[in-house]
Amino acid sequence: MAMLHWNELRKDEAEGTRTITGKKGYFNHTLKKVVYRNVKTPAKNTWRDKVKKQCHEIRASLSSTPYSTEKKEKLEKQKQKDAWNLANTPSVPHPCDANLEESDDEDDLLPTPETSTQTLEEILEEARIIMEEDDECRRQWELRNEENE
Numbered sequence: 234m235a236m237l238h239w240n241e242l243r244k245d246e247a248e249g250t251r252t253i254t255g256k257k258g259y260f261n262h263t264l265k266k267v268v269y270r271n272v273k274t275p276a277k278n279t280w281r282d283k284v285k286k287q288c289h290e291i292r293a294s295l296s297s298t299p300y301s302t303e304k305k306e307k308l309e310k311q312k313q314k315d316a317w318n319l320a321n322t323p324s325v326p327h328p329c330d331a332n333l334e335e336s337d338d339e340d341d342l343l344p345t346p347e348t349s350t351q352t353l354e355e356i357l358e359e360a361r362i363i364m365e366e367d368d369e370c371r372r373q374w375e376l377r378n379e380e381n382e
Contacts, residue, residue, distance in 0.1 A: 234284075241280050251276055
């Protein structure tokens with residue numbers, strides 16, 4: 234495709250349909266100076282339209298695309314795996330099954346939030362109590378540290 238594109242550009246230049254419209258300067262770091270290149274009119278790329286049309290015709294003539302066939306195969310394999318797992322998994326798991334172990338962090342989970350009917354004053358009062366408890370704990374900790382020193 235790249236060679237076809239390159240050859241088509243050269244052919245357009247030879248026929249005179251792709252002409253020079255100006256020059257564009259850029260700095261060449263090897264030569265340490267500004268050099269200019271020719272800016273040409275865009276190519277027509279009629280070959281792309283021909284290739285695209287043929288690809289669409291071929292795609293339309295196929296009963297199924299390679300991707301859909303591959304997708305169907307994957308789905309079929311997954312169905313077979315699911316059927317195998319369903320047939321080989323007991324409905325009641327064995328008590329020694331490793332998957333039945335309880336994790337220690339299940340107890341650490343926070344309870345689900347519930348809607349509260351507390352007023353703003355009640356919430357602020359609870360916050361004050363908690364802060365006072367923190368202050369008291371901090372004072373006791375500082376006293377213990379002073380005694381140990």
